[in-house]
Amino acid sequence: MPTMTDRAQTILVVEDDPAVGEALVEGIGTEGYRVHWETTGEGGVAFARDRSPHLVVLDVRLPDGNGFDVCRRMRQLGLRQPILMLTVQSDQLDKVLGLEMGADDYLTKPYHLRELIARIRSLLRRAYGEFSSTEADILYAGDLTIDRTRATVTRGGKSLNLTPTEFRLLVFLAQHPGQVFSRGQLIENVWGSDADFYDDKTVSVHVRRLREKVEHDPSDPAVILTVPGLGYRLAT
Amino acid sequence: MALLTAAILGGILIAVLANHYTRAEDRYLTASARLVVAEPPPLTTLRDLTLWARAAALTTQTRVQVYGADGALVVDSGSPDALDAGSLLGRGEGRGHGRHDRRGLPNPLGGGLFGGGHGSRSGRALTMDMGNGAYVRLSEGPASGRDALMAAVVAWVLAAALAVGLAALAGWLMARRISRPVVALTEASDRMAAGDLGARAPVAGGDEVGRLAESFNGMAARVEATVTSLRRFVADAAHEIGTPLTALQADLELAERKVGGDDERRLVDRALTQTDRLAVLSDNLLQLSRLEADEPAAERYVADLASVAREVADAVASRAEQAGVEFVVDVAAGPLTVALAPARLQTVLANLLDNAVKFTPEGGTVTLGVCGEAGRAVASVSDTGVGIPAEEQGAVFERFHRARNASAYPGSGLGLPIVQAVVERAGGTVSLASSPAGSTFRVTLPLARPATG
Numbered sequence: 285m286p287t288m289t290d291r292a293q294t295i296l297v298v299e300d301d302p303a304v305g306e307a308l309v310e311g312i313g314t315e316g317y318r319v320h321w322e323t324t325g326e327g328g329v330a331f332a333r334d335r336s337p338h339l340v341v342l343d344v345r346l347p348d349g350n351g352f353d354v355c356r357r358m359r360q361l362g363l364r365q366p367i368l369m370l371t372v373q374s375d376q377l378d379k380v381l382g383l384e385m386g387a388d389d390y391l392t393k394p395y396h397l398r399e400l401i402a403r404i405r406s407l408l409r410r411a412y413g414e415f416s417s418t419e420a421d422i423l424y425a426g427d428l429t430i431d432r433t434r435a436t437v438t439r440g441g442k443s444l445n446l447t448p449t450e451f452r453l454l455v456f457l458a459q460h461p462g463q464v465f466s467r468g469q470l471i472e473n474v475w476g477s478d479a480d481f482y483d484d485k486t487v488s489v490h491v492r493r494l495r496e497k498v499e500h501d502p503s504d505p506a507v508i509l510t511v512p513g514l515g516y517r518l519a520t
Numbered sequence: 521m522a523l524l525t526a527a528i529l530g531g532i533l534i535a536v537l538a539n540h541y542t543r544a545e546d547r548y549l550t551a552s553a554r555l556v557v558a559e560p561p562p563l564t565t566l567r568d569l570t571l572w573a574r575a576a577a578l579t580t581q582t583r584v585q586v587y588g589a590d591g592a593l594v595v596d597s598g599s600p601d602a603l604d605a606g607s608l609l610g611r612g613e614g615r616g617h618g619r620h621d622r623r624g625l626p627n628p629l630g631g632g633l634f635g636g637g638h639g640s641r642s643g644r645a646l647t648m649d650m651g652n653g654a655y656v657r658l659s660e661g662p663a664s665g666r667d668a669l670m671a672a673v674v675a676w677v678l679a680a681a682l683a684v685g686l687a688a689l690a691g692w693l694m695a696r697r698i699s700r701p702v703v704a705l706t707e708a709s710d711r712m713a714a715g716d717l718g719a720r721a722p723v724a725g726g727d728e729v730g731r732l733a734e735s736f737n738g739m740a741a742r743v744e745a746t747v748t749s750l751r752r753f754v755a756d757a758a759h760e761i762g763t764p765l766t767a768l769q770a771d772l773e774l775a776e777r778k779v780g781g782d783d784e785r786r787l788v789d790r791a792l793t794q795t796d797r798l799a800v801l802s803d804n805l806l807q808l809s810r811l812e813a814d815e816p817a818a819e820r821y822v823a824d825l826a827s828v829a830r831e832v833a834d835a836v837a838s839r840a841e842q843a844g845v846e847f848v849v850d851v852a853a854g855p856l857t858v859a860l861a862p863a864r865l866q867t868v869l870a871n872l873l874d875n876a877v878k879f880t881p882e883g884g885t886v887t888l889g890v891c892g893e894a895g896r897a898v899a900s901v902s903d904t905g906v907g908i909p910a911e912e913q914g915a916v917f918e919r920f921h922r923a924r925n926a927s928a929y930p931g932s933g934l935g936l937p938i939v940q941a942v943v944e945r946a947g948g949t950v951s952l953a954s955s956p957a958g959s960t961f962r963v964t965l966p967l968a969r970p971a972t973g
Binding site: 301303304306307308310311314392393394395396397398441442488491492495502503504505508509510511512513 | 777
């Protein structure tokens with residue numbers, strides 16, 4: 285969604301594998317961020333120190349040492365920007381170690397580009413407090429961009445075709461990311477005056493259809509999540 | 521056995537010696553009596569007779585008694601020990617002199633053997649006719665070898681007791697020397713069997729047991745090296761696959777955005793599905809090899825089964841709903857602390873729930889139950905799915921085994937082996953009950969002490 289303005293955020297990618305690096309530069313770049321790619325920990329630390337990027341994507345395996353050390357050195361230099369670690373193992377230890385060394389989040393290889401982008405957005409939102417207002421014209425949900433004024437939902441520049449009810453449902457959830465809503469609350473807030481005519485089943489049916497349009501893999505929802513016994517929430 | 525034989529032989533020897541000495545004493549008495557009889561007493565006064573008897577007693581070193589034909593004692597020399605040359609010179613009844621001294625002297629071993637010393641006295645007696653109706657009775661002769669015999673018996677008994685003691689000590693030492701390395705070897709092999717590949721037996725000495733321990737250690741080292749390098753290979757391979765797979769996935773995702781036609785999009789989606797499958801496979805292999813590389817008791821973490829179950833339920837709920845499957849969550853308040861890393865406990869429940877949702881048709885129900893039961897934490901995952909054929913229920917925990925009626929569903933064939941490996945390493949069990957109406961997997965884990973720090 286390259287509608288980003290002059291204040292495009294800079295993201296530093298520290299990754300030694302050329303194939304992965306190129307794909308990341310291109311993939312993150314198409315989301316409207318400025319991407320700088322370093323192949324060594326040394327280069328990464330130098331760039332972070334001199335140019336102060338908005339966020340760092342850091343591979344755990346680097347030719348000149350491991351990502352944990354790089355992470356620690358960045359923190360020692362006083363850098364407070366979010367650091368997203370790319371670990372190779374689904375190991376408890378890596379997670380604990382990464383978070384101890386000052387990483388804000390981690391992602392295990394092999395990961396999906398869309399998941400990486402969703403994490404980057406989430407970290408940036410948390411760090412710089414953008415788009416938290418319910419009155420904002422542009423809302424974000426995972427790697428979706430919701431434009432309230434134009435009533436469009438796009439992913440990677442491609443428009444998704446939602447019905448008005450689905451759009452209202454998505455906007456309401458996106459205005460309160462992470463907050464859990466019961467089906468009754470959703471009926472009240474999304475269907476409004478017609479609420480009396482609808483029941484919980486209606487909500488489930490609409491959520492299911494909405495997921496089929498907005499989820500990458502509708503059988504494994506990652507944007508609109510079911511909370512057992514309570515209702516729904518938007519993934520943060 | 522040897523001791524018993526020695527005892528019997530010793531007994532026989534003593535009996536033979538005792539017999540021999542008894543006969544020697546008898547012969548001595550007989551010879552002495554002949555001497556005494558050959559030189560008849562002067563039949564004068566009683567005093568002369570007494571002197572004669574004493575002289576005879578001194579000469580023969582026996583007690584000489586003379587009895588009349590009527591059997592009455594006429595003269596008694598008294599014990600030869602009480603006699604000396606003085607008593608022959610008529611100093612009369614001076615037998616009391618020196619008695620105490622002599623009695624007080626220690627009896628020299630074998631003193632009686634030479635007849636010269638005043639050793640102990642034989643208990644044998646001999647009566648011989650003197651030819652004139654009277655007869656002489658000789659007794660208390662030198663005890664010949666009896667002292668030596670008694671000393672030998674005492675010495676033998678002492679020696680036997682000492683020998684028994686020494687033999688017992690030597691046996692105990694030997695047994696300890698032999699059994700200790702054998703026990704250590706058994707322990708090492710038990711530890712190895714339990715999965716501690718670093719277990720080695722101590723090599724003590726160059727004897728058979730030492731050589732056995734050496735060869736055991738050699739074998740153990742080879743097994744450990746082989747298993748370690750195999751596990752490392754699997755882990756490295758899974759690891760190395762991760763990087764190109766990430767690049768491939770990212771490129772496919774980028775391509776997905778750029779392709780125009782539906783046909784092309786379908787091809788890219790299909791390719792992405794397969795890279796996902798590869799990713800799951802390599803992740804599962806990595807997990808399994810890491811589980812196996814772990815020391816069995818290396819689990820230093822604890823987790824609350826109840827709270828982990830709620831987390832996993834949250835993660836699965838969306839998928840279940842989207843699949844049209846009712847998801848019932850019945851988790852006790854907890855905490856139910858078990859000795860497992862939270863991530864591994866998550867894997868266990870997620871794998872079981874993934875399977876349950878996957879194999880349950882739309883309209884079915886998946887139930888997650890968690891509770892404490894008799895000192896154990898129990899998690900059960902039930903579904904109303906297709907079930908597992910009875911003949912395959914034993915094989916579902918085998919690697920890459922996929923039930924015949926599961927071939928239409930995606931999966932790596934490693935989910936349940938991972939569940940089993942994690943659960944069993946934490947001292948728990950996983951069991952399965954299945955019918956065509958559905959399956960229930962039940963995991964029990966021992967409760968652990970909650971983390972203190």
